[in-house]
Amino acid sequence: MRKTYLLAAALLSMAAVNAQVSFGHIQNRIARDKNGINVFDVVKDSVQYEGLSVEIGAAFNMDFQAINSFNDQPVNFPAPSKITGYRVMNTENNFVLPAADMTIGAQLFDGVRVNLDIYLASRHHNDTYARGGYLQIDKLDFIKKDFLADVMKYATIKIGQMENNFGDAHFRSSDNGATLRNAFVGNNIMNAFTTEMGIELYYNRNGWVSMLGATNGNLNQGTQEVTFPTLSPATPDANTSVSPTILAKLGYDKQIDKDLRVRLTGSYYHNANLGNSNLYSSSRSGFGFWGVLNNSAYKNNGVDVPSNYNSTSTPEATFNPGFKNWATSYMINPFVKYKGIEFFGTAELASGGDKAGVDDKRTADQYAGELIYRFGKTEQFYIAGKYNTVSGKLSNADAQKVTVDRIESSIGWFMTKNIVAKLDYVNQNYRDYAQFTGNPATANANNFYGGKFNGLVFEAAISF
Template sequence: MRKIYLLAAGLLSMTAANAQVTFGDMQNQISRSKDGINVFDVQKDDREFKGLSVDLGGAFNMDFQAINSFNDQPNSFGEPSNITGYQLMNTENNFVLPAADMTIAAQLFDGVRVNLDIYLASRHHNETYARGGYLQIDKLDFIKKDFLADIMKYATIKIGQMENNYGDAHFKSSDNGSTLRNAFVGNNIMNAFTTEMGIEVYYNRNGLVSMLGATNGNLNQGTQEVMYPAAPGANTVVSPTVLAKLGYDKQLNKDLRVRLTGSLYHNANLGNSNLYSSSRSGFGFWGVLNNKAYNNPIYVNPASTKPSDLHTAPANYNSKSTPEATFDPSFKNWATSYMINPFVKYQGLEFFGTAEFASGGDKAGVDDKRTVTQYAADLVYRFGKKEQFYIGGKYNTVSGKLSNADAKEVTVDRFESSIGWFMTKNIVAKLNYVSQNYKDYSQFSGVQSATNAAYVNNFYGGKFNGLVFEAAISF
């Protein structure tokens, strides 16, 4: 943390010491304030290059949560298959751990900008760490004055470790301390977010939206050989990820804007993470559907009452659940996802939708296809002289099998409503109601390799609901 402060102080002192260095004169930068809401992909502006310039920004949020969790698991199941001490835990009505980000940027040359994004405080690490850094090239004048100027007037190149541009939903989502652009508190239940080393090339002209990109397929960079547990057909390499987007975005008149895009994500040989398990900051609803530690008699066959079929788990063995209550399809070997996003804004009324179709290898070493679908729609009405107030509602549902061997698909659905007030362009306060439900999850789930035994599933008849008050600052 101290190093970050020293770096910021050094940049500021450099600005003061050298008259040729300015502060905040950035080209083609999407605003981190309210002005950046509904700005997708990249943008071009005609800001004059004034020499080397530096920029320092940040984001911070603070949530007060009042949410309760429920499921259909009884505290015991009758002798001899008691589950001793099982209890689903609720959360206190209190503040949760705040999150904070920092952005350090520099305009290095006419049409060339660098960005360094930092998580100052997040749930994934105790220490400050880099979220990513990338170079954005909007002109090639560093090669030769006006080199390919007719093309670069509409094209942009991004290179580095960055948030990869799959779909449009991530532009309206929360990311650690950066939650100002999200009208709600939660992201999509199946949250597509990853930061990988790669390149993206954009060409946007007269309403055309297009992007083609590729990454090395790794969330956590390294040169070590990939080693997987022995399994028939298991992958021993990680393939590049291919990204693509094509669409239309046009302000038809002063009142009406229409946007429609389709996006592709594909990886033929996945590493140890995937598109839906790569968020390091989670999202807005904390500690839901968790249980206290307990001594759990579990068994090979949940329907059996034979003593020979009983196995006792170690002390403090917990049921499996995800602390952020997202849905991760856990694809292995390969994965392909398509996302379609319509966006319509008429005066203060906004509609944004997501239709997502994800498929991948069923499990490690097995290439059989498994598919999960997601639909989401939100409606937001912004009002006031500067649209500083808003009210909105969002519905989101995800359905799919956790394994091809399962008899049924599971479904997770959520409803959110939110009211918000932008006190300034950089400060928003929002009050959010959430209700999330889990359907067709089995009472017992999973297999322990050591005992070949099932465990109690917290998502069986699971649901949580309540209120979250969030205050967010971004500059």
Template sequence: MKKVFKTSLIAAAICLSGNMMAQNVTFGNIQNQIKRDQRGINQFDVKKDSVEFKGISIDLGGAFNMDFQAINSFNDQPTNFPAPSDITGYRLMNQENNFNLPSADMAIGAQLFDGVRVNLDVYLSSRHHNETYVKGGYLQIDKLDFIKKDFMADLMKYTTIKIGQMENNFGDAHFRASDNGNTIKNAFVGNNIMNSFTTEMGMEVYYNRSGLVSMLGITNGNLNQGTNEVTFTPGPDKQTTVSPSILAKLGYDKQINQDLRVRLTGSYYHNANLGNANIYSANRSGFGYWGVLNNSAYTNNGVAVPANYNAKSTPEATFNPAFGNWATSYMINPFVKYKGLEFFGTVELASGGDKAGSDDKRTANQYAGELVYRFGQTEKFFLGAKYNTVSGKLSNADANEVSVNKVEASAGWFMTKNILAKLQYVSQNYNDYSQYVGTPASGNANNFYGGKFNGLVFEATIAF
């Protein structure tokens, strides 16, 4: 059986090789692609280039990282709860200074025709899944020559169309963020506290010309695709439909001179009837810091803690406004780069409803500023500082808003354009969270009550 399998494998390889040679298949000759390594830093949206089409070409790439984490978590919960909750021995999970589970991605693509390419993004290992699964795949069209040579060439010179299940383009912050194994473009380890990220089935149309940046997109509003009837909530107000998500971006991006580049964009997102996730709950790869403000793994003298210890705690400890009915978000992103010094900002104003049948409006606002100085030959070194704050109600029933703020400081070294090592200090604080989830009688301790974590993370990342 082994001999037959080996013979069949060799025969298949010979046939595949012959078929590729017959079609004049090349490798890496891909048009209009943002580089996955250091060269892709500060490249937003889509980019036209002058790569010549020479037949079908295959693209294969990857990205992965390893983190050594030395972080401690704290909160204001007493070690022994008083009656009536009757919880004893409460404490947060112990954390060692050690390596986290590495994350890895793979990108597979092909240039299929002049101005037409396909891309498939795969999470090989992530916090959400131990097994490999597909992040998304899309078709990118930069020319319509497959219809007729030079068909609408004057328009397509500045236009790009993307169709498929893909990372949807809301705002500019996600272009500088970490995404599972792909962390080389992030000068820091963490992402924004309220992280807007989703992958939905849809289409985006870009028109970029002479500094003008514009995009209009629409998706079906679902993170997980399916045709089942939607019944999110029981009763007369049950939600039985999912509305499309509308995306838009408008801005200006110009290299003023050799030293100065200026970019300013405004982005819009809206969904009238949310699907199985909102834009702040769709990230499956975490936010950079593992196990913080979590006590699910702690045991007291060998006795497992009760299940309700983990109430209101998430493995990522991010801020998710948990909009359950409708959501609207605006994001403004200024970016200025003068020589090696760059500033990137985020102003994000989000609003939404709690659940189907309830349109009461609540808001969550986020502000972030990054200052990064890149120096050395090919800007191989950098120093960075970031401040991020977010505030809002977690539900309409809450009496008060809560807030979270974070300070990050980092230093990095690009050993090559594909290999980056960075060291970061982080301090994140949670303010005005209640001591319990629900009433004290419920006994559900809120891990974010007076919560904070701080420490160091060393990250090594490779992308190609």
């Protein structure tokens, strides 16, 4: 964190000694405040280039959580299980650890800007670290004045280790301290989010939106050889390399009249040979609902089993299909806004391999719908409801699919365009999970067996 403060101070000092440096004249960026709600992909605006300009932004939130967890595990386990003293832990009604982000941007040339996003405080890491950064090119005048101007009027190039643009849902989701644009506290249960090194090419014209991108397939960068263990003589060659990720989006977004806007997009993600993470396990900060469906310490066959309280992330509140060899996902997102009423939907079909070196296919399907009514002179108030369900196998060996579904409702108030307060109710249920994690005689209890959690979260968020 000290390094971040020093960098901010250096920028301020640079502005003081160099009259050519200005603040805030940044072209073609999505606003981080209320004005950024329902803005997707990249934007083209009319901000004039006035030489080198820098900006510093931030986002942070604070939550008060009152949630309880339950499951169907018995008080006394029947034979052959020898589990004693098991119970699901409840959480205190209290504040959770706040999260904070910082953004440093600079307009380097007309149509060329750079952006660095930093997690100042997050649950998953003790230290400040970079979330990602990218270079965005909207003009090629640095090559020659008006070079390919007719093309770049509609095109944008993004290069860097950045939040990759798969689907539209991530534009409405929470990410560490940046929760202002999410009408709810939770994200989708199967949360598609990753930051990988790559390039994205956009071409948006006459309502049509399109994007084609590629990344190197790695969340964490490195040059070491990737070696998967040989599982059997029939498996592919154990020594292999990580494949690139291919991304694509195509859709139509039109303001029909002053009251009605309609948008529909389809997105594609594919990686033929996954690296050190996957699309559904790459959120490093966690979100939403903390400490749910954890167990207190108990005994199994006389052996002490420690408590499973996870305060650093939220795997219990999410669904990760755990693809480890290859993965393909399709996402369809309809969006309709009529006056103050808006609907946003997600239909997501994911498939992938089970283990490194094994190419068997299994699937996970997700459906979600949000209905929001915004009202007030500037639509500063809202009432919202959301239903989300995910179904899929966690491994090829499982006899049947499991299902997780959630009902979430929220009321919110934008006190200013930079400050929002929201009260969120959540009810999430887990269905068809096994009672034990293996043989009942020796295995531990599965916290998700008949699991559910429900309660309230009050969240205050600031972003600028």
